[in-house]
Amino acid sequence: MDAQLKKLLDQLQTLDYSKMYNDDFLHTWDKTTDELKALYLVADALRNLRERNISTRIFQSGLAVSNFRDNSTRTRFSFASGSNLLGLQLQDLDEAKSQIAHGETVRETATMISFMADVIGIRDDKFIGEGDEYMQKVADSVDQSWRGGILDHRPTLVSLQSDSDHPTQSSADILHLIHEFGGIENLKGKKVAVTWAYSPSYGKPLSCPQSLITLLPRFGMDVTLAYPEGYDLMPDLVQKGKDYSAETASTFKISHDMGEAFEGADVVIPKSWAAYAGMEQRTELYSEGDTKGIDELEKKLLAENAAHKDWCCTTDLMKKTAHGSDTIYMHPLPADINVVSCEHGEVENDVFDSHRVGLYQEASNKPYAVAAMIFLQKVKDPVATLAALEEADTRRWYQL
Template identity: 60%
Template sequence: MKDTATIKKMIEELKGLKTQNMYLNDFFHTWKESDDEVAATFAVAEILRAMREQNISSKVFDSGLGISIFRDNSTRTRFSFASACNMLGLEVQDLDEKTSQIAHGETVRETANMVSFMADVIGIRDDMYIGKGHTYMKEVADAVQEGYEDGVLEQRPTLVNLQCDIDHPTQSMADMLHVINHFGGVENLKGKKVAMTWAYSPSYGKPLSVPQGIIGLFTRFGMDVVLAHPEGYNVMSEVEEIAQENAKKSGGSYKRVNSMEEAFQDADIVYPKSWAPFAVMEERTQLVGEGKFDELKDLEKRCLVNNANFKDWECTEELMAKTKDGKALYMHCLPADITGVSCKEGEVEASVFDRYRVPLYKEASFKPYIIAAMIFLAKFNNPAAKLAELVDAETNRIK
């Protein structure tokens, strides 16, 4: 637990980072943020967490709304967004598209403006269809910008990507903050081997954005990142190119292999997670767009049959023994498909999952602070000064 003096030192270090371009801006993909901006997000998240530990209020809004739009099911991210907004003093209102006028044909432009009159942030999760999620988020962002410029909105709400078809920045950054804490600082990450691997799941159509988010972020820290998957389970080539470029700049490495065993060998971190092949997600998007739902059912059946060819892609005790000293950090965005618990055969053996349950929960616990940091940096041109003001005020969160 960090004391007040340590928090103030952290704030001083934050002053040395350039965050001006985050002010009044959106957070879409980690690779669109500078090294300083990524570091600042981690720093603010850590400061906010330390303030909560010291019972120091981080409430910076007297009123206002955080609008959540979830186009896919969610537990952790939904509650993390609500927690982040509440931490800063915002109330949350969920937009249910099924019960709103969107169901009657209301346009994105109109909806975005109508829900934003008192909104300071909009969090969107839209991850199921290739070429759709990020496009929708940009459309909402453009609409509220236009509304602000036209004088309809007194302030332009910040948009935070809570998962799209390309990236899951709040997840990958929470994962990285967990890694930073686990290894005792960002300076200890260089040369660490990360195995981001596909794993078998009895379900179909899991998004690509988690593995893409991991390879797109972890390669920035001088780590040796390996993406492993069966033949045909490719992610977006554009994101792999970003990972390659990041690795060159950071002094790390990036490669793709078709063996879970090779990826696990001497790994410091393993992240076995199922996803659907990029080509399948493209086909799925096209079929949904054309209303060919019978063909969609056939695609699902074909994919499940193909998945079943790779049931041996499971995180087992035997595979974990191949990692660095047999003690690699096991990670997952949750919920995991646990063999013999949540499914007959899945991504991970129950004994492995149970052994890492506490670290997994800690991994998830960073997400509210990451989201709050993204909002905070978008709302204050001088975030260090505002944080110092909160710490000096010493207003108790629990009175």
Template identity: 35%
Template sequence: MSSLLRGKDFITTQDFTKEEIDLFIETAFDLKKKLARGEIHPLLAYKTLYMIFYDESTRTRNAAETGITQLGGHGIFLSPDKMQAHHGETPSDTAKVLTRFGDGIAIRHCQFGVGNKYLNDIAESAEIPVINLQDDKYHPTQILADLMTIEERFGKDLKHIKVGISWAYAESHLKPLSVPQSQILLFPRYGMDVTLAYPEGFDLMPEIVEQAKQNAEAGGGSLKITHDMDEAFVDADIVIPKSWGGFYTIDNPMEADKRKEEIMEKVREHKDWICDERRMSLAKKHSVYMHALPADRGREVVDSVIDGPHSIVWDEAENRLHTMKAIMALVMGGRP
């Protein structure tokens, strides 16, 4: 196991070179094979991961907790309302205490304008690696699983693979911007051509879009923005239609939590932004449908697509486990 990444925080893929990201993916493939063969691989024996979740989770929490168990360690779930953070303990104090006890801190905190800052405040004081399990800007563990799944289907040479990333209608909640933002940042670094579609007003963070354009120029890929959902599907190899909150439909995105109903009114104007059989027919015959899950069935996507032959969402979900294990093994690993 490489020692190059030992001790490094995993907050965004922007902090890693393409070669380092390749190492995460190669490690994930290796661990997936080991698990399939029934080979025990206790790379993190007796190590402890603290998992702080400010938001609900199915795949992310279970990928982390199952993963650390399979690596021979132990995961401890921490709910903020049961921690002293609920009574005002600072991120710095929390980080310093957990540093004395364990070997890694993993955090999900998606509140807009708050989450990423909280993770960085923890990382500044922690002397053990901090892993981002999703914040308001980035979801790097999901995007590594996406990349692994794409490589399984299309191989390692991804230049000019066309990816359609589109906003889709949903009412379950105001989903974070972090998944599409992490996708547009990483995919063009591998030479993929990304078309990003969303209704006017549902923009991603401007600074993230600008960085994604720079990544595309450096990586040989491209990023195109449109307000036509169909355009993201035309001749696409991969389609990823998923809702995200319309934070920029109000004057001050930082007030999104206070003005959720106002945003939801804007969301309801676009019920026709759904992934259905007609839109899938616009993509290439071999195209695949991906989604980070959970998907709002009947709103973001029809059942015949998510359960149909184009869908690889269950492979994508499974790969959350293998990529999470690779991240932990590489950043939390110690010398034998």
């Protein structure tokens, strides 16, 4: 057996992740630390096999159904790639072209798309409280149909971003950090700045920063969350981050000074998000169908954003970090880049361009994270299955 794969499987063997089988993956905080570690190990094992041109198909047929209720590039193609890596064919659900547009219920839709589907991926991140609720309805409906004998198996659900969490993105992020620092055990004590940054657009989800502040402290990373006054995240998730930090004896700080957050940081993650209070208000206006109120609110919030154009990742700010220009800069992409995608944005072009390779490496982890989520929910014995895939040595790409 390949030495690197054996090391990964030996570590996997020591963890308890049995409850992930036949379950869903909606939030990282639903999972134990062992289960998260298993996810990262399986992601790297699948990457190891593919990069050695060994097929990782565990399905000979079956569908992976995606439902993107918001725009996506990286997550859309990561879900397609991760599903295909395991042998599933992708089918995208376009609600405008389905009977959902004619009032079909969530329960009926969930069952109808599931007869030969093994996994359902959903992105629903626009409105506070709605994304998580919708995904739970789909999961409950599928489970009910399976237990009632309508479905011969239970398709598992993967969140591709809700209004609270973005588990596939944060998994890609932490895999990048594991690789950069040479192991998950080396994350402890590293300082991370999760900061707001200016964007000329409004309404970017809170789930990206929330996924980081609730995940990184679980592995002992010291987190500083920085944002201008008024750009608070969901209070219960900030508290969750603080609780995880207390459990691992790490630190969790809140600052309203971007420079303070960058001071001595080993990792910086500047990314715009909408204020929680503003998103709550927008959700309420949408539910009331108040288009005039929505327009007025968005103008107000854009004006508030514009007052904080100085919240930008610059070369001068990077000098405050622990390693200067060599400090790890991360972003889920696409970033708002000064003078490239906008006049003023989240990051200076020089900073972004000097970290482009690292950003692409960060993004490359997401298909494997998605595949690992599916794998652990569909495979009873992951260690034996991964070993068998290597032993079978089926060429993914046949060449003479």
